[in-house]
Amino acid sequence: MTWIPIGKETEVPLAEMKRFTVEDTDIAVYHLNKGWYASIDLCTHQDCSLVEGEIENEEIVCPCHGGAFNIVTGKATRMPCVAPVETFPIRVVNGLIEVDFT
Numbered sequence: 001m002t003w004i005p006i007g008k009e010t011e012v013p014l015a016e017m018k019r020f021t022v023e024d025t026d027i028a029v030y031h032l033n034k035g036w037y038a039s040i041d042l043c044t045h046q047d048c049s050l051v052e053g054e055i056e057n058e059e060i061v062c063p064c065h066g067g068a069f070n071i072v073t074g075k076a077t078r079m080p081c082v083a084p085v086e087t088f089p090i091r092v093v094n095g096l097i098e099v100d101f102t
């Protein structure tokens with residue numbers, strides 16, 4: 001595993017999300033009650049930015065056509081989304097958010 005620091009824990013308050021660009025890839029970081037999660041910031045339906053959408057419980061609802069994904073697993077949960085969104089391991093160490101792309 002190669003953990004890459006992408007930002008500070010304080011940049012993403014609880015129940016919110018934020019986009020970070022790492023190595024030319026847009027990553028959506030989600031801060032839920034149950035922990036930290038990361039996915040590619042690209043809906044698998046028509047490439048909309050997921051961080052422009054809304055968090056509903058453990059789902060991210062895409063702003064473009066109302067499709068959704070489970071934030072924890074990346075699995076598509078609402079049409080028109082069918083393909084899962086890619087997720088990444090994430091952790092917070094000493095106040096820094098780190099993701100693993102490998």
Ligand code: FES
Nearest residue numbers: 043045046062067
């Ligand atoms: S682009 Fe996300 S639901 Fe269509």
